[in-house]
Structure formats: structure tokens, C-alpha cells
Amino acid sequence: MTQINTNWILAFFGALVALELVKSSQSNEYMKREHSLVRPFQGVGVILPHWDFLGSTMVTSNYIRLTPDLQSKSGALWNYSPVMGRNWEVHVGFKVHGKGNELFGDGFAIWYTKDRMQTGPVFGSKDYFSGLAIILDTYSNHNGPHNHQHPYLSAMVNNGTWSYDHDRDGTHTQLAGCEVRFRNVDYETFISIRYENDVLSVSTDLENRNEWKNCFVVNNVELPTGYYFGLSATTGDLSDNHDIHSFKFFDIDTTITHEEIMRRTNIIPNAKTFEPPREHKDDPKPGMSNAKIFFILLFVVLVTAGVAIFAISYFKDRNARKRFY
């Protein structure tokens, strides 16, 4: 009798677990074709449904090449359906490769922005953008005090006010970043961008391990609904092939109401933990900093002397008073 009971209980919980698994794979998280790119890209009929491309972009059946490994190229790929989802996750499969071993560039960016199909100086796209940029910068412009290695992955949220500063590799407007190594490997490399309840999490799979490695997590990131996904890349004096192998969009909250999605179209992109933009200053000249050191030392000497004089007279006073008792 008790044996039967435990079996029933086990079966009941087993069924519950199975139901949960089915639910999570079916409704909570599923890929939306209208925001995704899956192989083969070129077949009979339409090339790339749901996406437009421009510049040097070339579509083959297995990959989409934003730029070839040639100087001064720029290309982009833009989804033409606005994203009407509150919480989502995007997986991008890519390959950046080229002849250069020491010198290569410039990198590519993944966009979630208000405007689409606009060319410009930020990895082939418009500066002073409104929205989110995830930047995979392969070339260190190195004119500044940042101390990370390249390639470098970083995020920037912009409300149209700020400019991405290449000379500083964007470090003075970034939310967060991490060093990454993805160039010239034989396998496909991946990045995951998850935006859920105003938390932005970026991770990578660059070692062919089939598991995500955290790059950064940033809280309090506000992004509106109704923006567009895009990808763009550029080369300058240095170059690389910037290839996109897949772009998969998952809607991770299908329970959100239509009203909430419409209300969120009015949000202005904002990130509360955003480091306040620093002024772009030229690197200080050596003479200047010597003078600065001299004045700092002088100040320290004067303060020390002042404190010493005060202390001496104070203790003298106390000692003098003590003697009276």
C-alpha cells in the first residue's frame, strides 16, 4: 500500500517537472523569425527576408560579410521590424578573420536603435544615436589612459546626445566592457545579449565550448520598445573580414500586455550606472605635470608645516595649563 503511494507521488512530481519543461521551451522563450537570421541566407526567391543591407555587405548562403578584408570598407545589415517585446535575448554567431596578425581592424557593432540604415563614423553607423550599441572593437586607437587589451567588447547607451569617441576607444561613454579574443579561429564565435527587466547582461562563447561566459551585467538600463536591430562593421587603413553567421532573437516574456509594450515606446534610452562622460582632453604634456607635482608637494609641505606649528603651540598651551594644577 505505502509502495503504491510513493510511486503515485513520484509520478505526479515527474509529470509536473515535464510540464514545466515543455512550458519553458514552448512559450516563455522562443525565437522570432521576423527578427532573426538563419541559414541558408541565399536561396530561391527573396534574399534575407526581414532584413535590409547596405555598403560593402555581401550575402552568401552560409554567412553575411559586412566588410571584406580590404581597406576603407563599411557595411551594415538592418532588421526592418521594430521590436515589440519588453524582455529579450539575442544570440549572434560571427567570425572575424583576416590576413593581419598584428594589425587588423576596426571591428563591428550590434545595434538596438531608433534609426536604421544610417551610415556614419561609428563602426559604419551613425554617431549621436539613440539606443544601445554593443561594440566589438578590434583595433586599439590607444590615445588615452584606458588599460585594456583589444579586441574589447563594450556597451554604450545613448539618448542622441553623446558622441562615440574613437580616439579613446569609447571608454569615456561605456557602461561596462571586457576583453575578448575572437579573431582568426576555425570555429564560429558567439555573443549573447540579454535584456530583462532593465538588466543588460552580455556574455560570449569564444572557445567553442558551447557555454556562455559572462562579460558584464549592468542594472537600471532603460530601453524603449519599437527600436530596430542592426549590425555594422568598418575597415580603415587596417582591415578584417567581418562575417555574421546567425542572429537569433528570443522573446523571453510573452505575458506582457499590449498596453505596457505601447507605453514603453516612449522611454528615452537611459542608463543610471552610466559613468559620466569625461571631457576629451589631450594627453598632458610632461612639463605641465612636473609643475603640477611641484605645486602639490609645496601644498603638502605648507599644510604639514601649518599642522606642526598648530600642534606645537597647542601642546605648549596644554602643558603650560597642566603645570598650574
Ligand SMILES: *[C@@H]1O[C@H](CO)[C@@H](O)[C@H](O)[C@H]1NC(C)=O
Ligand atoms: C540625455 O542624457 C543627458 C545626460 O545623461 C541628459 O542631460 C539629457 O537631459 C538627456 N536628454 C533627454 C532628452 O533625456
Ligand SMILES: [Ca+2]
Ligand atoms: Ca578602436
